[in-house]
Amino acid sequence: MENILKRIREEIEKELKKKDIMVDSIEFVKEGKYSFLRIVLDKVNGIDLDTIVDATNLINPILDKLDLIEEEYILDVLSKERGNENEC
Numbered sequence: 001m002e003n004i005l006k007r008i009r010e011e012i013e014k015e016l017k018k019k020d021i022m023v024d025s026i027e028f029v030k031e032g033k034y035s036f037l038r039i040v041l042d043k044v045n046g047i048d049l050d051t052i053v054d055a056t057n058l059i060n061p062i063l064d065k066l067d068l069i070e071e072e073y074i075l076d077v078l079s080k081e082r083g084n085e086n087e088c
Contacts, residue, residue: 001028004068011066012039015058020044021051024080028073035073037063042080052077 005026013023024040041047041055056077063075 004028007068008037008063008066011062012059015062016041016055019051019054019058021047021055028069035071036076037069037073038076038078040078040080046081047079052079 005028009023009026016023020043022042024042025038026040027038029036029038039059041052043051047055056075059077060075063069
């Protein structure tokens with residue numbers, strides 16, 4: 001899975017960089033009966049909800065094209081600030 005996440009990161013970073021968005025982390029986690037592809041983003045001066053939506057709209061077609069994860073999952077795109085709240 002590590003190689004898959006690395007490949008996904010490389011591909012989405014190319015597009016997100018054009019919008020000055022940085023990928024902070026990517027992980028594939030199972031929580032209960034659900035699996036999540038969690039992508040944490042960051043941007044100078046922070047990220048607002050509109051930027052998260054725009055980034056998600058860029059990421060989705062890339063993931064569909066790559067089709068690297070066989071099992072079903074939920075795409076979870078969030079800001080670094082929000083990601084840190086989950087860790088507390």
